[in-house]
Amino acid sequence: xxxxxxxxxxxxxxxxxxxxxxxxxxxxxxxxxxxxxxxxxxxxxxxxxxxxxxxxxxxxxxxxxxxxxxxxxxxxxxxxxxxxxxxxxxxxxxxxxxxxxxxxxxxxxxxxxxxxxxxxxxxxxxxxxxxxxxxxxxxxxxxxxxxxxxxxxxxxxxxxxxxxxxxxxxxxxxxxxxxxxxxxxxxxxxxxxxxxxxxxxxxxxxxxxxxxxxxxxxxxxxxxxxxxxxxxxxxxxxxxxxxxxxxxxxxxxxxxxxxxxxxxxxxxxxxxxxxxxxxxxxxxxxxxxxxxxxxxxxxxxxxxxxxxxxxxxxxxxxxxxxxxxxxxxxxxxxxxxxxxxxxxxxxxxxxxxxxxxxxxxxxxxx
Amino acid sequence: xxxxxxxxxxxxxxxxxxxxxxxxxxxxxxxxxxxxxxxxxxxxxxxxxxxxxxxxxxxxxxxxxxxxxxxxxxxxxxxxxxxxxxxxxxxxxxxxxxxxxxxxxxxxxxxxxxxxxxxxxxxxxxxxxxxxxxxxxxxxxxxxxxxxxxxxxxxxxxxxxxxxxxxxxxxxxxxxxxxxxxxxxxxxxxxxxxxxxxxxxxxxxxxxxxxxxxxxxxxxxxxxxxxxxxxxxxxxxxxxxxxxxxxxxxxxxxxxxxxxxxxxxxxxxxxxxxxxxxxxxxxxxxxxxxxxxxxxxxxxxxxxxxxxxxxxxxxxxxxxxxxxxxxxxxxxxxxxxxxxxxxxxxxxxxxxxxxxxxxxxxxxxxxxxxxxxxxxxxxxxxxxxxxxxxxxxxxxxxxxxxxxxxxxxxxxxxxxxxxxxxxxxxxxxxxxxxxxxxxxxxxxxxxxxxxxxxxxxxxxxxxxxxxxxxxxxxxxxxxxxxxxxxxxxxxxxxxxxxxxxxxxxxxxxxxxxxxxxxxxxxxxxxxxxxxxxxxxxxxxxxxxxxxxxxxxxxxxxxxxxxxxxxxxxxxxxxxxxxxxxxxxxxxxxxxxxxxxxxxxxxxxxxxxxxxx
Numbered sequence: 005x006x007x008x009x010x011x012x013x014x015x016x017x018x019x020x021x022x023x024x025x026x027x028x029x030x031x032x033x034x035x036x037x038x039x040x041x042x043x044x045x046x047x048x049x050x051x052x053x054x055x056x057x058x059x060x061x062x063x064x065x066x067x068x069x070x071x072x073x074x075x076x077x078x079x080x081x082x083x084x085x086x087x088x089x090x091x092x093x094x095x096x097x098x099x100x101x102x103x104x105x106x107x108x109x110x111x112x113x114x115x116x117x118x119x120x121x122x123x124x125x126x127x128x129x130x131x132x133x134x135x136x137x138x139x140x141x142x143x144x145x146x147x148x149x150x151x152x153x154x155x156x157x158x159x160x161x162x163x164x165x166x167x168x169x170x171x172x173x174x175x176x177x178x179x180x181x182x183x184x185x186x187x188x189x190x191x192x193x194x195x196x197x198x199x200x201x202x203x204x205x206x207x208x209x210x211x212x213x214x215x216x217x218x219x220x221x222x223x224x225x226x227x228x229x230x231x232x233x234x235x236x237x238x239x240x241x242x243x244x245x246x247x248x249x250x251x252x253x254x255x256x257x258x259x260x261x262x263x264x265x266x267x268x269x270x271x272x273x274x275x276x277x278x279x280x281x282x283x284x285x286x287x288x289x290x291x292x293x294x295x296x297x298x299x300x301x302x303x304x305x306x307x308x309x310x311x312x313x314x315x316x317x318x319x320x321x322x323x324x325x326x327x328x329x330x331x332x333x334x335x336x337x338x339x340x341x342x343x344x345x346x347x348x349x350x351x352x353x354x355x356x357x358x359x360x361x362x363x364x365x366x367x368x369x370x
Numbered sequence: 371x372x373x374x375x376x377x378x379x380x381x382x383x384x385x386x387x388x389x390x391x392x393x394x395x396x397x398x399x400x401x402x403x404x405x406x407x408x409x410x411x412x413x414x415x416x417x418x419x420x421x422x423x424x425x426x427x428x429x430x431x432x433x434x435x436x437x438x439x440x441x442x443x444x445x446x447x448x449x450x451x452x453x454x455x456x457x458x459x460x461x462x463x464x465x466x467x468x469x470x471x472x473x474x475x476x477x478x479x480x481x482x483x484x485x486x487x488x489x490x491x492x493x494x495x496x497x498x499x500x501x502x503x504x505x506x507x508x509x510x511x512x513x514x515x516x517x518x519x520x521x522x523x524x525x526x527x528x529x530x531x532x533x534x535x536x537x538x539x540x541x542x543x544x545x546x547x548x549x550x551x552x553x554x555x556x557x558x559x560x561x562x563x564x565x566x567x568x569x570x571x572x573x574x575x576x577x578x579x580x581x582x583x584x585x586x587x588x589x590x591x592x593x594x595x596x597x598x599x600x601x602x603x604x605x606x607x608x609x610x611x612x613x614x615x616x617x618x619x620x621x622x623x624x625x626x627x628x629x630x631x632x633x634x635x636x637x638x639x640x641x642x643x644x645x646x647x648x649x650x651x652x653x654x655x656x657x658x659x660x661x662x663x664x665x666x667x668x669x670x671x672x673x674x675x676x677x678x679x680x681x682x683x684x685x686x687x688x689x690x691x692x693x694x695x696x697x698x699x700x701x702x703x704x705x706x707x708x709x710x711x712x713x714x715x716x717x718x719x720x721x722x723x724x725x726x727x728x729x730x731x732x733x734x735x736x737x738x739x740x741x742x743x744x745x746x747x748x749x750x751x752x753x754x755x756x757x758x759x760x761x762x763x764x765x766x767x768x769x770x771x772x773x774x775x776x777x778x779x780x781x782x783x784x785x786x787x788x789x790x791x792x793x794x795x796x797x798x799x800x801x802x803x804x805x806x807x808x809x810x811x812x813x814x815x816x817x818x819x820x821x822x823x824x825x826x827x828x829x830x831x832x833x834x835x836x837x838x839x840x841x842x843x844x845x846x847x848x849x850x851x852x853x854x855x856x857x858x859x860x861x862x863x864x865x866x867x868x869x870x871x872x873x874x875x876x877x878x879x880x881x882x883x884x885x886x887x888x889x890x891x892x893x894x895x896x897x898x899x900x901x902x903x904x905x906x907x908x909x910x911x912x913x914x915x916x917x918x919x920x921x922x923x924x925x926x927x928x929x930x931x932x933x934x935x936x937x938x939x940x941x942x943x944x945x946x947x948x949x950x951x952x953x954x955x956x957x958x959x960x961x962x963x964x965x966x967x968x969x970x971x972x973x974x975x976x977x978x979x980x981x982x
Contacts, residue, residue, distance in 0.1 A: 135380055178387050180380065235424065238409040238417020251425045256605035276410040283403075290392075297388060303380055310388050321398050328405045 017066050017363040021292050022355060026062070026340065029285050030055045033341040039248045040261045040269040040343075047262065047343060054345055058352030065356025069364050070305050073357060077121070077128040084121040087114040088155045095159075103159045113346035115156045115164040120354050122152050122168060123311035126175040131304035136182035145176050162209055163334035167318050174314040178307055212332045229265070230329045232257045237271040237328060244275030262343040264335060267327045286339075290317055296362035305361035312354045319351075426613070427603045432577055433594030434530055436621035438544055438584065440630045441658065446540055447585075450533040452505040453526055455514065457486075459494035461523040471520065475513050476503060484676040504531065504673060532578060532585075537667040539633050542693040543660040543857070544626075545583020545796060546668035554579050578672070582693075584624065584857055587794045594621035626857045627656035635978040636661040639971040644688055645958035646695035648840035649975050652944065652953055655844065655853035655864070657792070659954075659975055660837075662694040696798040699833040700957050702787075703913030704761045704896075704964070705942045706828030708846055708882055711754055713781045714769045716873045722881055725753040732767035736819050741767050742921065744914070758885035759892045761912070763827050770826025775817060778825065779805050784845075784869040787834055791841040792855040793864055801838060804831035828913060839942050839955035845869065846886070847909070847944035847953045849879040880948075883909050887947055889965075897941065897965035903973045906980065908945035910972065912964030915940055936960035939968040945976055952979045 034052050041047040073080075087105060091114045095102035104111040126145060133141050149172030157165035177186075201210070236252035239245070250272035252258045261269050271279050293313035300306045316339055323338045325331035337347045409417060438447040455476060462468050465487060469478070478486070486502055493500040502524065506514070511526055518525075532547045534540060580589035597618030602610040629649075636647040640663040649659035666683050683690055692698070714720040730748030732741040743749070743763035749756065757765035770778070783789055788803025802808075806817035809831070824830030834842070837855070845852045850869040886909035889895045897912045915938035920926045929935045939961030944953035954972045961967035 134376070135383060174391065177391070178384055180383050180387075232424075234409060235417050235420045237406065238413055239421035240410055241414045241418065242411055251602075252421055255425050255603070255610065257424050271406065271410065276407060279406065290395075294388060294392065298385055303377075303384070306381075306384050310384070310391075314391060317395055321395065321402065324402050325398070328402060328409065330401060330405050 017360060018063070019066070019292075019296070019359045019362060022289065022359060023059075023062075025285055025289050025292070026352075026355060027059060029289075029340045030059065032282065032285075036266060036270050036341060037262060037343055039250070039273060040253055040266050042254055043248070051343055051348075054348050058349050061349065062352040062356035062359070065353055066359035066363065068360055070301070070308070070361050073124055073308070073360070074128045074131075074304055077125040080121040081118075081125040084114070084118040085152070085155070087112070087117060088152075090114070091159070092155075101159055101161065103161055110345065113164075115159065115161055115168065116346040116350035118152055118156065119164065119168050119171060119315060120312065120350055120357070122149070123171045123175050123315060124308055124357065126172055127179075127304050127307035127311060130175065130179040131302070131307055133179065135180040137176070137180050139185070142176065142181060142185060145172070149173065149176070160206060161335070163322065163336045166334070167315060167322070167336070170318050171311055171315045175307055175311040178310045179303075212334075229259045229333055232259065233265050233268040233327050234329055236265075236268040240272040240275045240278075242276050244271075244273045244278050247273055249273060263337055264323065264333075264342065265327055266342050267324060267338050270341075286320055293358065296358065300361055301365050305364075309358050309361050312358050316351060316354060425602050425604075425610075427601050427609075429599045429601060430577075431597040431599055431615075431618045432530070433596060433618035434620045435532065435547070435578060435594065436588075436592040436623045438592075438624045438626060440626060440628045440633075442629070443625075444630055445535060446626070446628065446630065447532060447534045447544055449530040451528050452531050453511055454504045454529045455502040455506055455510075455524060455526055456529075457493075457500045457502050458523045459490055459500040462490075462494065465490045468521075468524075472502070472524075475517055476506070476510050478503060481676040481679065484678060488677050501529070504529075530578075532669075532672040534668045534672075536630065536633070537669040538665040539630070539637050539661075540583070540628070541665045541668045541690075542662040542695060542796075543583055543628060543633075543657075544668070545585040546581055546672045547578040547585050548581045548672065550577045550579045581671075583796045584626065584794070586796050587857075588624050592621040592624060595619035624858065627651065627654070627658055627859055628660065628857065629658040629979065632659040632975055632978045633661060635659075636971065636975045637663065637665070639974050640958070642688075643958050643961065644694070645956065645961065645968075646698060646836035647954065647956050647971060647975060648695050648836050649952055649954040649979065650840050650844045650855060652844050652847050652950055654859060655855050656859060657840075657855055657857050658952065658979060660695055660857075662692070662698070664688045664690045666690040693796070694836065694957065694959075696792065696795045696835050696837045698835055698957065699799065699801045700836070700839075700938055700940060701830070701832060701913075701915045702828035702834045702839060702842075703915045703938075703940055704763075704828060705839060705842075705911045705913040705940055705955075706782075706825075706832070707758060707761065707766055708886060708911055709782060709785050709842070710766050710769060710773075710778075710826050711758060711882060711885075712871070712874060712878075713773060713778055714754070715878050716781070716871050717773070717777065718873065719772050720754060720769060722754055722878075725751050726765055726768055728752045728757075728762050728764040730764065732764045732771075732823065734771070734820055734823060739820060741820075741823055746923070755881065755885045755888065756894075758882075758911070759888040759895050761889075761896045766826040767823050770823050771819065773822060773826070775806065775822045775825075778822065779803060782825075782832075784867075786838045786841040786845065786867075787832065789838075791838055791867075793861055794857050795837060795855070798837060799835055801833045801835050802831060829916065836955050836957045839940070839957070840953060843942035843944050843953035843955050846882070846942070847950040849876070850874075883947060886911055890969075895965075897969045899966045900969045900973050903970060904945075904977060906946035907948075908943050908973065908976060909947055909950065910941055910943035910969065912969060913940040914938070914962065914964050917960075930962075933960050937962050939964045941965065941968040941972050943969075943972040943976065946980055952976055 034048055034055065037051055038048045091102060091105045094105060096104045096106050096111065103113050103115060105114050130137065130145065149169060153165050153169040156168050232252060236250065236258050239252065250269055252272055253261045253269040258265055258268055270282060290313060293309060297306050297309040300309055319336060319339050322331065322334060322336040326333055326336060337344050339351045434449050437445055440446050469483065469486065482503055486500065489500055506526065514526060534544065580586035580592065585592065595618060597616045599612060600614040601612055604610055632649055636659045640647060640661060642664045645663060647659060647661040648657065651658050670679065728743065728748035728750060730743050730746055734741065748764060749760045749762045752762045752765050783803055788800055790798060790800055792798050809815055809817055821830055825832055841855055850871055852867050854865045854867060856864055887907055889910045889912065890897045890900045890908055892898065897910050917937060918929045918935050920929060939958040941964045942955045944950040954975050956968040956972045958968050
């Protein structure tokens with residue numbers, strides 16, 4: 005039940021289903037992180053500050069009327085793009101990638117901002133376009149999507165780039181992209197695969213994909229992560245080894261246990277039963293989003309809820325698929341669970357906006 | 371304003387499309403769940419095993435090697451625990467930087483520095499430990515422990531060194547141990563049902579395997595069985611905790627028949643001359659002394675030697691590593707004569723009364739070729755007894771001339787020539803008992819009568835090792851019965867090697883022994899100078915191996931200017947007579963006189979065994 009608590013001169017907008025499930029998920033995340041970081045209290049305290057701040061942010065961002073986001077969406081995307089450029093120039097370089105902008109008290113991964121700004125902007129651009137979306141608007145939208153994708157991709161950050169790209173495509177698709185266009189472009193993409201392979205993928209990305217197809221080609225290189233992750237998950241069995249008992253994580257066999265591969269830690273310690281319970285929370289959140297989208301007050305809200313929830317779902321599935329080895333390693337956190345600042349906050353922001361879209365009703369005065 | 375119809379169509383389209391996306395995600399999710407289910411439930415066992423294998427490392431624990439004793443229970447080879455400074459070579463980037471950091475704490479001499487520098491790369495490549503310095507003093511240990519934090523990749527640990535109490539005395543008999551090479555490791559692991567070759571590579575160090583001599587022959591017994599420690603390790607291979615410790619089974623001690631005193635006497639008597647001494651206890655066929663000189667220190671070889679010192683040994687012209695006792699091939703020369711004499715009697719070619727005139731040479735009737743004796747003018751009228759005592763070549767030339775070559779070869783092989791005579795010697799050479807087939811195959815010539823004549827005085831193609839000569843001496847002493855030689859009493863599967871002689875009786879043997887006693891005791895004996903060296907009777911036969919054939923003494927004087935051309939001195943002996951207990955053979959390369967140069971060595975060894 006989405007709520008509008010009305011007081012004398014102002015109202016509070018709040019969806020308790022999303023709020024409670026996200027809070028629970030975040031708290032479980034802290035609990036898992038404590039084990040994944042091998043009992044490092046500092047990491048957990050830092051993360052709980054982010055969680056607290058994130059929940060607060062989610063609450064705040066659900067208060068403005070959707071029109072606020074609609075009106076300022078162009079401003080958001082411009083700011084987000086400027087931040088991307090700033091990252092390109094002033095960004096901190098880590099392992100050959102420039103993804104972070106240092107604000108002194110906080111390093112911001114700017115691609116996380118654009119991941120949210122792009123769907124909102126596209127929703128505000130497309131919400132009043134007649135069905136099906138004309139070729140002209142389709143191309144304008146695609147151009148923007150590709151431009152933003154390229155900005156992220158060139159950092160380089162293929163994982164987030166793909167999520168951003170998918171976010172744009174979801175909006176375009178949900179807004180009513182013509183089926184004719186979909187099938188034609190799909191055919192063209194399949195035909196141009198070899199070209200993309202040769203010209204747009206870095207050698208290490210190609211290697212990752214090749215390793216994914218044939219893991220034995222690179223036993224101690226990039227597939228080491230996947231092999232260890234599979235061992236961690238598989239050795240968890242039906243009921244797991246017990247909290248903080250996972251040898252794969254605690255003896256450092258599992259790489260990136262606090263971030264990308266935290267799911268493997270959970271699977272090792274809590275088994276198949278544990279992850280089914282955990283995933284049911286995610287499942288619930290996504291179902292709730294469908295319900296909210298369907299009942300949203302207008303097309304802009306629908307598109308935004310649909311788009312942002314699909315960004316969330318995509319991130320989750322890319323992470324899960326990567327950890328169990330059904331897609332290549334691209335570097336993608338598990339929402340609300342993995343350690344991280346920007347990526348964690350971005351989902352609280354996204355859900356804040358979703359709640360705003362879902363809870364504000366249009367006054368039927370006209 | 372959008373009209374209501376259009377708005378309804380839009381809402382329906384949105385919902386349909388959202389469902390399409392979610393159905394797609396549903397498929398992805400099902401696939402994911404299926405994958406997780408198969409990892410965690412269907413393939414659980416495999417992954418559980420993999421996780422355990424990941425975190426478990428086995429380290430083999432070396433058993434202590436068996437001790438080697440001499441016949442009286444004195445220790446020849448022991449294990450000495452030493453505190454060694456050990457380096458994990460693969461974790462060190464620059465060995466020179468390490469050594470210069472180490473130099474104020476632990477001093478290394480130039481040999482040790484050379485050893486470390488030379489072996490560093492190899493040890494690093496194979497992830498093995500490198501022993502920087504052995505046998506640290508208490509002071510050095512204390513100094514290192516205080517500053518040990520500076521050297522995370524080095525540590526001090528107890529290692530057992532193989533220590534020979536008589537390092538040069540037993541270098542060929544007992545041999546030495548060394549590090550394990552990969553082939554050897556494989557066979558050890560197979561024999562102990564330990565297949566974890568990789569584990570061994572990473573962690574096992576300080577393993578020793580017998581490389582030569584008894585250390586090699588009895589390696590299986592001496593080395594015992596490896597124990598193991600099972601550790602939990604983290605991803606970097608660091609030990610987290612010990613889980614299980616299976617104790618090693620120490621090697622069994624080896625009680626040999628060697629006699630330290632006789633060995634020492636033999637070694638001292640050889641005085642670094644090139645040659646070999648082998649002494650046998652006749653009743654048991656056991657080896658009591660086994661010396662090849664010049665020698666080297668087995669302790670240096672076993673426990674690490676710099677390549678400079680090692681190369682010096684390798685390049686030494688006297689070839690100290692060469693085991694002359696079982697691998698040196700020498701013509702038996704006149705020492706063959708007792709066997710030829712027995713052949714003559716057995717085959718009724720001669721008897722003890724038969725005599726010939728010895729003009730100092732023998733002319734082969736076929737081609738008029740002249741075969742000379744060692745004494746110009748000859749020995750006059752010689753019967754078999756005198757021919758043995760004065761070592762008349764003419765007598766034996768003519769005896770061999772009348773012999774059937776194939777029968778003669780079979781006869782000689784019964785005395786150990788061209789055969790393996792030792793059950794547990796390291797790599798014994800069979801030397802060469804030439805046959806007509808051998809000559810045809812190897813030299814592409816048929817067998818000449820002259821070859822048979824040469825065989826009669828132990829020259830020509832025939833060769834034997836000092837070990838074979840000692841065995842031959844034992845067979846002669848024991849009147850044709852003998853066992854395979856061995857370094858331990860009551861060795862299993864030892865062969866009886868009795869000779870079947872039908873036409874030779876005890877009296878013939880006694881007369882043969884008597885003639886060999888005459889070699890020393892007779893005033894005309896070739897080894898008469900040995901008379902005063904002992905207080906009991908000894909039977910012997912000396913020999914002088916011609917390396918360069920000369921017709922006159924003057925010619926020999928010229929060629930002997932070059933030491934390498936001088937004759938080899940050789941003797942076989944056994945005593946005390948008439949009931950001999952020990953048999954001995956001595957070869958001294960370029961020693962010139964069997965009787966007066968090799969003889970005293972043989973007598974001194976017998977003295978030490980018999981106790982004068």
